[in-house]
Amino acid sequence: MTIELASAENAENPGSTGSAEGTTGASAAGEGSAALDLLAQQVRDLVDAVVLTGAPQDEIVEITAELAVLTDRLRALRRTSRHPLAFDPEGVPRHAGNAVTGSANPYALPLVSQVTPDRTIRAELSFRQVHEGPPTSVHGGVSAMILDHVLGQAVAVAGGAGMTGTLTLRYVRRVPYGEPLVATAEYVRSEGRKSWAEGRIALPDGTPLVEATGLFITPRVWKEEMTGAQ
Ligand SMILES: CCCCCCCC/C=C\CCCCCCCC(=O)SCCNC(=O)CCNC(=O)[C@H](O)C(C)(C)COP(=O)(O)OP(=O)(O)OC[C@H]1O[C@@H](n2cnc3c(N)ncnc32)[C@H](O)[C@@H]1OP(=O)(O)O
Numbered sequence: 001m002t003i004e005l006a007s008a009e010n011a012e013n014p015g016s017t018g019s020a021e022g023t024t025g026a027s028a029a030g031e032g033s034a035a036l037d038l039l040a041q042q043v044r045d046l047v048d049a050v051v052l053t054g055a056p057q058d059e060i061v062e063i064t065a066e067l068a069v070l071t072d073r074l075r076a077l078r079r080t081s082r083h084p085l086a087f088d089p090e091g092v093p094r095h096a097g098n099a100v101t102g103s104a105n106p107y108a109l110p111l112v113s114q115v116t117p118d119r120t121i122r123a124e125l126s127f128r129q130v131h132e133g134p135p136t137s138v139h140g141g142v143s144a145m146i147l148d149h150v151l152g153q154a155v156a157v158a159g160g161a162g163m164t165g166t167l168t169l170r171y172v173r174r175v176p177y178g179e180p181l182v183a184t185a186e187y188v189r190s191e192g193r194k195s196w197a198e199g200r201i202a203l204p205d206g207t208p209l210v211e212a213t214g215l216f217i218t219p220r221v222w223k224e225e226m227t228g229a230q
Pocket residue numbers: 003005006085093148149150151152153156161162163164165166192193194215217218219220221222225226
């Protein structure tokens with residue numbers, strides 16, 4: 001199922017092929033084109049290279065000018081609508097432009113999550129040095145962003161997709177970058193339009209680094225639109 005949110009413009013959608021059912025992860029339902037995904041990955045690589053560059057000043061100036069040309073070229077072909085929102089067969093909402101999971105969004109990790117048989121959201125991830133906050137550690141806001149998303153996915157697959165009302169975090173241990181980590185989240189319960197979930201970012205052996213609980217509220221307008229879309 002592909003949903004254009006009510007406020008989305010209905011113009012041409014050149015960068016997207018809509019939903020692709022039967023897959024999970026960053027290239028699942030709601031994906032962009034393969035070429036756009038590659039462009040986004042190239043830009044992630046570029047961001048990493050910028051943060052870590054030791055290039056001399058004149059080289060930086062020259063590279064900046066070359067990049068400005070490419071930026072103008074892309075900006076001239078700017079899309080006129082959002083990437084469509086779609087739900088994969090497991091009920092996970094996805095779209096290629098999402099800030100956390102979007103395959104077409106260089107800002108996104110991108111986080112690739114799966115729904116386990118017991119309906120836990122599970123994502124293997126690895127942060128990069130560009131996510132650094134305190135020396136050698138991932139910025140706490142970046143961890144929060146990931147947890148917000150996987151908790152939101154957990155309530156979505158339980159049928160309570162919503163906007164984050166509250167997100168409570170406990171930073172237990174520093175989060176390293178450049179190492180394999182696992183983010184998981186589970187739906188807890190619902191009361192009317194409110195749903196709760198909990199989750200964590202942990203080492204592969206299960207040692208928790210950041211723990212989260214969240215309340216997600218399905219806006220009344222979504223209820224109506226989702227009912228109308230099915
Ligand atoms: C056709 C559409 C289909 C969509 C399908 C789903 C797609 C996506 C889903 C999933 C994706 C994957 C996961 C993503 C995860 C990331 C999510 C985010 O980052 S969300 C961005 C950050 N959060 C905001 O920006 C919220 C801003 N706030 C609001 O929009 C509203 O305040 C909202 C929706 C939270 C509530 O507004 P009201 O008008 O619907 O509901 P009211 O009547 O105000 O409240 C209902 C009940 O909830 C309580 N409540 C409201 N806000 C609360 C809050 N912040 N904390 C605690 N309780 C709150 C109220 O006290 C009330 O409780 P009482 O029924 O009286 O017991």
